[in-house]
Amino acid sequence: MSSTTQKLIIETARQEFAERGYGATSIRDIARRSGMSLSALYHYYPGKQELLRAIIDEGMDEYFHSCEEALAGAGDDPAGQLVALVEATVRFRAEHPSKSSITITEQRSLEPEHLAAYEARIAGATQQWAGIIQAGLDEGVFTTPHPEDARRAVIAMCNAVAQWYRPDGELGVDDLVERYVSLALTIVEYRPRGVVRRPAR
Template sequence: MTSLPTVPRGAGRDAITDAAREIFAERGYHGTSVRDIARHAGLSLSALYYWHPSKQHLLAALVEESTQEYFERCDAALREEGDEPADRLRALVRATVEYRVSRRVESAIAASEWRNLSLENRERLDGLRQAATRLWSDLIAEGVARGVFRCAHPEDARRSVIAACNAIAQWYEPGGDITLADLVERYGDIALRIVDHRG
Protein backbone atom coordinates (compact mmCIF):
# COMPACT_ATOMS: atom_id res chain seq x y z
CA MET A 1 0.00 0.00 0.00
CA THR A 2 1.42 3.41 -0.96
CA SER A 3 1.85 5.71 2.02
CA LEU A 4 0.75 9.32 1.88
CA PRO A 5 3.42 12.03 1.74
CA THR A 6 4.13 13.75 5.02
CA VAL A 7 2.37 17.10 5.26
CA PRO A 8 3.28 19.51 8.09
CA ARG A 9 0.35 19.81 10.50
CA GLY A 10 0.00 23.57 10.00
CA ALA A 11 -0.02 23.14 6.24
CA GLY A 12 -2.92 20.67 6.21
CA ARG A 13 -5.67 23.20 5.69
CA ASP A 14 -3.74 24.95 2.91
CA ALA A 15 -3.03 21.61 1.20
CA ILE A 16 -6.74 20.75 1.29
CA THR A 17 -7.74 24.17 -0.03
CA ASP A 18 -5.23 24.01 -2.87
CA ALA A 19 -6.27 20.49 -3.81
CA ALA A 20 -9.99 21.29 -3.75
CA ARG A 21 -9.45 24.41 -5.83
CA GLU A 22 -7.58 22.48 -8.52
CA ILE A 23 -9.98 19.53 -8.67
CA PHE A 24 -13.18 21.60 -8.53
CA ALA A 25 -11.84 23.70 -11.39
CA GLU A 26 -10.95 20.60 -13.42
CA ARG A 27 -13.87 18.26 -12.68
CA GLY A 28 -16.57 20.44 -11.15
CA TYR A 29 -18.24 20.00 -7.77
CA HIS A 30 -20.27 16.90 -8.65
CA GLY A 31 -17.33 15.27 -10.42
CA THR A 32 -15.15 15.54 -7.33
CA SER A 33 -15.20 13.30 -4.26
CA VAL A 34 -13.85 14.04 -0.80
CA ARG A 35 -11.51 11.09 -1.28
CA ASP A 36 -10.15 12.72 -4.48
CA ILE A 37 -9.39 15.90 -2.59
CA ALA A 38 -7.71 14.12 0.32
CA ARG A 39 -5.59 12.02 -2.04
CA HIS A 40 -4.56 15.07 -4.08
CA ALA A 41 -3.66 16.92 -0.87
CA GLY A 42 -1.59 13.98 0.35
CA LEU A 43 -3.73 13.61 3.46
CA SER A 44 -5.99 11.04 5.03
CA LEU A 45 -9.77 11.43 4.97
CA SER A 46 -9.76 11.98 8.73
CA ALA A 47 -7.31 14.86 8.30
CA LEU A 48 -9.58 16.45 5.69
CA TYR A 49 -12.62 16.03 7.93
CA TYR A 50 -10.71 17.70 10.75
CA TRP A 51 -10.84 20.93 8.75
CA HIS A 52 -14.02 20.45 6.73
CA PRO A 53 -16.91 18.22 7.82
CA SER A 54 -18.20 17.85 4.25
CA LYS A 55 -17.51 18.61 0.60
CA GLN A 56 -20.23 21.27 0.77
CA HIS A 57 -18.47 22.96 3.69
CA LEU A 58 -15.25 23.00 1.69
CA LEU A 59 -16.91 24.51 -1.38
CA ALA A 60 -18.55 27.20 0.74
CA ALA A 61 -15.19 28.01 2.33
CA LEU A 62 -13.56 28.41 -1.09
CA VAL A 63 -16.34 30.66 -2.41
CA GLU A 64 -16.38 32.71 0.78
CA GLU A 65 -12.61 33.22 0.73
CA SER A 66 -12.71 34.27 -2.92
CA THR A 67 -15.65 36.65 -2.52
CA GLN A 68 -14.21 38.20 0.63
CA GLU A 69 -10.83 38.82 -1.00
CA TYR A 70 -12.50 40.44 -4.02
CA PHE A 71 -14.61 42.73 -1.82
CA GLU A 72 -11.58 43.74 0.24
CA ARG A 73 -9.57 44.58 -2.89
CA CYS A 74 -12.39 46.76 -4.24
CA ASP A 75 -12.87 48.49 -0.90
CA ALA A 76 -9.13 49.17 -0.58
CA ALA A 77 -8.97 50.55 -4.14
CA LEU A 78 -11.76 53.02 -3.39
CA ARG A 79 -10.14 54.16 -0.14
CA GLU A 80 -7.07 55.22 -2.13
CA GLU A 81 -9.11 57.53 -4.41
CA GLY A 82 -10.67 60.93 -3.96
CA ASP A 83 -14.32 61.66 -4.65
CA GLU A 84 -14.20 62.01 -8.46
CA PRO A 85 -16.62 59.34 -9.79
CA ALA A 86 -14.61 58.65 -12.96
CA ASP A 87 -11.42 58.01 -10.96
CA ARG A 88 -13.31 55.82 -8.50
CA LEU A 89 -14.88 53.81 -11.31
CA ARG A 90 -11.45 53.25 -12.84
CA ALA A 91 -10.23 52.11 -9.41
CA LEU A 92 -13.01 49.52 -9.16
CA VAL A 93 -12.30 48.33 -12.69
CA ARG A 94 -8.60 48.04 -11.88
CA ALA A 95 -9.26 46.03 -8.70
CA THR A 96 -11.65 43.73 -10.55
CA VAL A 97 -9.43 43.16 -13.58
CA GLU A 98 -6.37 42.53 -11.43
CA TYR A 99 -8.32 40.11 -9.26
CA ARG A 100 -9.74 38.19 -12.22
CA VAL A 101 -6.27 37.86 -13.75
CA SER A 102 -4.47 36.83 -10.55
CA ARG A 103 -7.28 34.59 -9.28
CA ARG A 104 -8.57 32.97 -12.45
CA VAL A 105 -9.27 29.57 -10.91
CA GLU A 106 -10.99 31.05 -7.85
CA SER A 107 -13.07 33.31 -10.10
CA ALA A 108 -14.17 30.36 -12.22
CA ILE A 109 -15.16 28.30 -9.19
CA ALA A 110 -17.11 31.14 -7.56
CA ALA A 111 -19.00 31.75 -10.81
CA SER A 112 -19.68 28.17 -11.91
CA GLU A 113 -20.20 26.45 -8.56
CA TRP A 114 -22.39 29.06 -6.83
CA ARG A 115 -25.45 27.05 -7.92
CA ASN A 116 -24.08 24.01 -6.09
CA LEU A 117 -23.97 25.75 -2.73
CA SER A 118 -26.69 24.71 -0.32
CA LEU A 119 -29.51 27.20 0.18
CA GLU A 120 -28.17 27.99 3.64
CA ASN A 121 -24.70 28.74 2.30
CA ARG A 122 -26.01 30.79 -0.62
CA GLU A 123 -28.08 32.92 1.74
CA ARG A 124 -25.13 33.39 4.09
CA LEU A 125 -22.67 34.30 1.35
CA ASP A 126 -25.09 36.43 -0.63
CA GLY A 127 -24.44 39.26 1.83
CA LEU A 128 -20.82 39.42 0.64
CA ARG A 129 -21.89 39.50 -3.00
CA GLN A 130 -24.41 42.23 -2.29
CA ALA A 131 -21.80 44.30 -0.45
CA ALA A 132 -19.53 44.18 -3.51
CA THR A 133 -22.45 45.03 -5.80
CA ARG A 134 -23.35 48.04 -3.64
CA LEU A 135 -19.85 49.48 -4.12
CA TRP A 136 -20.54 49.63 -7.87
CA SER A 137 -24.19 50.71 -7.60
CA ASP A 138 -23.47 53.52 -5.14
CA LEU A 139 -20.57 54.79 -7.21
CA ILE A 140 -22.51 54.88 -10.48
CA ALA A 141 -25.53 56.43 -8.76
CA GLU A 142 -23.27 59.15 -7.35
CA GLY A 143 -21.83 59.85 -10.79
CA VAL A 144 -25.33 60.12 -12.27
CA ALA A 145 -26.48 62.41 -9.45
CA ARG A 146 -23.51 64.70 -10.06
CA GLY A 147 -24.13 64.76 -13.80
CA VAL A 148 -20.79 63.24 -14.81
CA PHE A 149 -22.34 59.89 -15.77
CA ARG A 150 -25.24 60.23 -18.20
CA CYS A 151 -26.33 56.60 -18.54
CA ALA A 152 -30.11 56.31 -18.60
CA HIS A 153 -30.10 52.87 -16.91
CA PRO A 154 -27.46 52.80 -14.13
CA GLU A 155 -28.13 49.23 -12.99
CA ASP A 156 -27.84 47.91 -16.54
CA ALA A 157 -24.61 49.87 -16.88
CA ARG A 158 -23.30 48.33 -13.66
CA ARG A 159 -24.14 44.81 -14.80
CA SER A 160 -22.49 45.41 -18.18
CA VAL A 161 -19.24 46.71 -16.70
CA ILE A 162 -19.00 43.91 -14.13
CA ALA A 163 -19.80 41.24 -16.72
CA ALA A 164 -17.11 42.57 -19.06
CA CYS A 165 -14.50 42.59 -16.29
CA ASN A 166 -15.48 39.17 -14.96
CA ALA A 167 -15.22 37.58 -18.41
CA ILE A 168 -11.50 38.43 -18.50
CA ALA A 169 -10.81 35.39 -16.31
CA GLN A 170 -12.04 33.16 -19.15
CA TRP A 171 -9.88 34.46 -21.98
CA TYR A 172 -6.92 36.51 -20.78
CA GLU A 173 -3.51 34.88 -21.01
CA PRO A 174 -0.73 36.54 -18.99
CA GLY A 175 2.38 36.96 -21.10
CA GLY A 176 0.36 37.48 -24.28
CA ASP A 177 0.05 40.53 -26.49
CA ILE A 178 -1.88 42.58 -23.92
CA THR A 179 -0.15 43.55 -20.69
CA LEU A 180 -2.12 43.75 -17.46
CA ALA A 181 -1.57 47.53 -17.35
CA ASP A 182 -2.96 47.86 -20.88
CA LEU A 183 -5.92 45.68 -19.98
CA VAL A 184 -6.73 47.82 -16.93
CA GLU A 185 -6.52 51.01 -18.99
CA ARG A 186 -8.60 49.56 -21.82
CA TYR A 187 -11.37 48.32 -19.54
CA GLY A 188 -11.38 51.58 -17.60
CA ASP A 189 -12.09 53.37 -20.88
CA ILE A 190 -14.81 50.85 -21.74
CA ALA A 191 -16.46 51.34 -18.35
CA LEU A 192 -16.50 55.11 -18.74
CA ARG A 193 -18.11 54.78 -22.16
CA ILE A 194 -20.78 52.46 -20.77
CA VAL A 195 -21.75 54.95 -18.05
CA ASP A 196 -21.56 57.77 -20.65
CA HIS A 197 -18.97 59.76 -18.77
CA ARG A 198 -18.90 63.49 -19.47
CA GLY A 199 -15.66 64.88 -18.12
Protein backbone atom coordinates in the same frame (compact mmCIF):
# COMPACT_ATOMS: atom_id res chain seq x y z
CA MET B 1 -6.07 23.75 13.15
CA SER B 2 -2.80 23.78 11.27
CA SER B 3 -2.86 26.72 8.88
CA THR B 4 -0.42 24.91 6.61
CA THR B 5 -2.64 21.84 6.40
CA GLN B 6 -5.73 23.98 5.93
CA LYS B 7 -4.11 25.89 3.06
CA LEU B 8 -3.05 22.61 1.43
CA ILE B 9 -6.58 21.22 1.56
CA ILE B 10 -8.15 24.45 0.29
CA GLU B 11 -5.69 24.81 -2.57
CA THR B 12 -6.05 21.16 -3.57
CA ALA B 13 -9.84 21.33 -3.51
CA ARG B 14 -9.74 24.57 -5.50
CA GLN B 15 -7.64 22.94 -8.19
CA GLU B 16 -9.94 19.93 -8.36
CA PHE B 17 -13.08 22.07 -8.55
CA ALA B 18 -11.52 24.33 -11.19
CA GLU B 19 -10.41 21.43 -13.36
CA ARG B 20 -13.31 19.00 -12.94
CA GLY B 21 -16.16 20.98 -11.43
CA TYR B 22 -17.70 20.64 -7.98
CA GLY B 23 -20.16 17.94 -9.00
CA ALA B 24 -17.55 15.66 -10.56
CA THR B 25 -15.07 15.97 -7.69
CA SER B 26 -15.19 13.66 -4.69
CA ILE B 27 -13.68 14.03 -1.25
CA ARG B 28 -11.58 10.99 -2.09
CA ASP B 29 -10.16 12.83 -5.12
CA ILE B 30 -9.18 15.77 -2.93
CA ALA B 31 -7.63 13.55 -0.26
CA ARG B 32 -5.64 11.60 -2.85
CA ARG B 33 -4.33 14.73 -4.56
CA SER B 34 -3.35 16.34 -1.25
CA GLY B 35 -1.61 13.18 -0.04
CA MET B 36 -3.89 12.84 2.97
CA SER B 37 -6.08 10.05 4.25
CA LEU B 38 -9.85 10.50 4.16
CA SER B 39 -10.01 10.47 7.94
CA ALA B 40 -7.36 13.19 8.17
CA LEU B 41 -9.21 15.38 5.68
CA TYR B 42 -12.52 14.87 7.48
CA HIS B 43 -10.81 16.03 10.65
CA TYR B 44 -10.54 19.50 9.08
CA TYR B 45 -13.61 19.59 6.87
CA PRO B 46 -16.67 17.36 7.39
CA GLY B 47 -17.62 17.36 3.73
CA LYS B 48 -17.28 18.77 0.22
CA GLN B 49 -19.87 21.48 0.85
CA GLU B 50 -17.82 22.92 3.72
CA LEU B 51 -14.76 22.96 1.48
CA LEU B 52 -16.65 24.80 -1.26
CA ARG B 53 -17.90 27.37 1.21
CA ALA B 54 -14.38 27.91 2.58
CA ILE B 55 -12.97 28.33 -0.94
CA ILE B 56 -15.67 30.80 -1.96
CA ASP B 57 -15.36 32.76 1.29
CA GLU B 58 -11.59 33.01 0.86
CA GLY B 59 -11.91 34.21 -2.72
CA MET B 60 -14.55 36.78 -1.83
CA ASP B 61 -12.55 38.03 1.16
CA GLU B 62 -9.47 38.61 -0.99
CA TYR B 63 -11.42 40.26 -3.79
CA PHE B 64 -13.36 42.61 -1.52
CA HIS B 65 -10.18 43.53 0.32
CA SER B 66 -8.55 44.50 -2.97
CA CYS B 67 -11.58 46.66 -3.80
CA GLU B 68 -11.48 48.37 -0.41
CA GLU B 69 -7.80 49.16 -0.84
CA ALA B 70 -8.40 50.58 -4.31
CA LEU B 71 -11.32 52.72 -3.16
CA ALA B 72 -9.35 54.03 -0.19
CA GLY B 73 -7.09 55.89 -2.60
CA ALA B 74 -9.79 56.99 -5.02
CA GLY B 75 -11.20 60.00 -3.20
CA ASP B 76 -14.80 61.17 -3.47
CA ASP B 77 -15.04 61.55 -7.24
CA PRO B 78 -17.44 58.94 -8.70
CA ALA B 79 -15.37 58.56 -11.87
CA GLY B 80 -12.23 57.91 -9.83
CA GLN B 81 -14.13 55.40 -7.71
CA LEU B 82 -15.43 53.58 -10.77
CA VAL B 83 -11.93 53.47 -12.23
CA ALA B 84 -10.63 52.05 -8.94
CA LEU B 85 -13.26 49.31 -8.81
CA VAL B 86 -12.74 48.34 -12.44
CA GLU B 87 -8.98 48.19 -11.99
CA ALA B 88 -9.23 46.14 -8.78
CA THR B 89 -11.71 43.73 -10.36
CA VAL B 90 -9.84 43.24 -13.63
CA ARG B 91 -6.52 42.73 -11.85
CA PHE B 92 -7.99 40.22 -9.43
CA ARG B 93 -9.80 38.27 -12.15
CA ALA B 94 -6.68 38.19 -14.34
CA GLU B 95 -4.26 37.27 -11.56
CA HIS B 96 -6.51 34.83 -9.66
CA PRO B 97 -8.61 33.05 -12.32
CA SER B 98 -9.34 29.89 -10.31
CA LYS B 99 -10.43 31.79 -7.22
CA SER B 100 -12.56 34.05 -9.38
CA SER B 101 -14.15 31.35 -11.53
CA ILE B 102 -15.14 29.14 -8.62
CA THR B 103 -16.59 32.10 -6.71
CA ILE B 104 -18.60 33.20 -9.73
CA THR B 105 -19.74 29.85 -11.17
CA GLU B 106 -19.89 27.33 -8.32
CA GLN B 107 -22.19 29.41 -6.12
CA ARG B 108 -24.92 27.32 -7.79
CA SER B 109 -23.61 24.33 -5.83
CA LEU B 110 -23.97 25.96 -2.42
CA GLU B 111 -26.65 24.64 -0.09
CA PRO B 112 -29.48 27.09 0.75
CA GLU B 113 -28.06 28.58 3.97
CA HIS B 114 -24.61 29.02 2.46
CA LEU B 115 -26.13 30.42 -0.73
CA ALA B 116 -28.08 32.99 1.28
CA ALA B 117 -24.89 34.27 2.91
CA TYR B 118 -23.17 34.40 -0.48
CA GLU B 119 -26.04 36.31 -2.06
CA ALA B 120 -26.07 38.82 0.80
CA ARG B 121 -22.40 39.62 0.19
CA ILE B 122 -22.94 39.89 -3.56
CA ALA B 123 -25.90 42.21 -3.00
CA GLY B 124 -23.69 44.49 -0.92
CA ALA B 125 -21.06 44.60 -3.66
CA THR B 126 -23.71 45.24 -6.31
CA GLN B 127 -25.04 48.15 -4.30
CA GLN B 128 -21.54 49.60 -4.08
CA TRP B 129 -21.22 49.65 -7.88
CA ALA B 130 -24.75 51.02 -8.24
CA GLY B 131 -24.09 53.74 -5.65
CA ILE B 132 -21.00 54.95 -7.48
CA ILE B 133 -22.84 55.10 -10.81
CA GLN B 134 -25.78 56.91 -9.22
CA ALA B 135 -23.41 59.41 -7.59
CA GLY B 136 -21.89 60.05 -11.01
CA LEU B 137 -25.33 60.66 -12.46
CA ASP B 138 -26.25 62.99 -9.61
CA GLU B 139 -23.07 65.00 -10.19
CA GLY B 140 -23.58 65.06 -13.94
CA VAL B 141 -20.35 63.24 -14.85
CA PHE B 142 -22.13 60.05 -15.92
CA THR B 143 -24.94 60.53 -18.41
CA THR B 144 -26.15 57.03 -19.23
CA PRO B 145 -29.97 56.83 -19.33
CA HIS B 146 -29.71 53.16 -18.32
CA PRO B 147 -27.69 52.96 -15.07
CA GLU B 148 -28.76 49.45 -14.10
CA ASP B 149 -27.88 48.06 -17.51
CA ALA B 150 -24.59 49.95 -17.40
CA ARG B 151 -23.77 48.48 -13.99
CA ARG B 152 -24.56 44.96 -15.14
CA ALA B 153 -22.48 45.40 -18.29
CA VAL B 154 -19.42 46.73 -16.45
CA ILE B 155 -19.50 44.04 -13.77
CA ALA B 156 -20.07 41.27 -16.32
CA MET B 157 -17.21 42.28 -18.59
CA CYS B 158 -14.80 42.61 -15.67
CA ASN B 159 -15.79 39.25 -14.18
CA ALA B 160 -15.47 37.53 -17.57
CA VAL B 161 -11.73 38.26 -17.57
CA ALA B 162 -11.26 35.21 -15.33
CA GLN B 163 -12.65 32.98 -18.06
CA TRP B 164 -10.56 34.07 -21.02
CA TYR B 165 -7.45 35.97 -19.95
CA ARG B 166 -4.11 34.19 -20.26
CA PRO B 167 -0.89 35.72 -18.87
CA ASP B 168 1.13 34.38 -21.78
CA GLY B 169 -1.08 36.16 -24.31
CA GLU B 170 -0.37 39.37 -26.18
CA LEU B 171 -2.16 41.60 -23.68
CA GLY B 172 -0.54 42.40 -20.32
CA VAL B 173 -2.59 43.09 -17.20
CA ASP B 174 -1.76 46.81 -17.22
CA ASP B 175 -2.90 47.10 -20.82
CA LEU B 176 -6.03 45.11 -20.02
CA VAL B 177 -6.83 47.43 -17.11
CA GLU B 178 -6.43 50.51 -19.31
CA ARG B 179 -8.72 49.02 -21.94
CA TYR B 180 -11.42 48.05 -19.47
CA VAL B 181 -11.30 51.38 -17.66
CA SER B 182 -11.89 53.09 -21.00
CA LEU B 183 -14.75 50.72 -21.82
CA ALA B 184 -16.37 51.22 -18.39
CA LEU B 185 -16.25 55.01 -18.69
CA THR B 186 -17.75 54.74 -22.17
CA ILE B 187 -20.57 52.52 -20.92
CA VAL B 188 -21.58 55.00 -18.20
CA GLU B 189 -21.21 57.81 -20.77
CA TYR B 190 -18.65 59.71 -18.76
CA ARG B 191 -18.42 63.44 -19.36
CA PRO B 192 -15.29 64.62 -17.54
CA ARG B 193 -15.07 67.84 -15.62
CA GLY B 194 -11.30 67.40 -15.58
CA VAL B 195 -8.67 64.68 -15.64
CA VAL B 196 -9.51 61.45 -13.85
CA ARG B 197 -6.48 60.28 -11.94
CA ARG B 198 -6.13 56.62 -11.09
CA PRO B 199 -5.30 56.03 -7.42
CA ALA B 200 -1.66 55.30 -6.65
CA ARG B 201 -0.94 51.62 -6.17
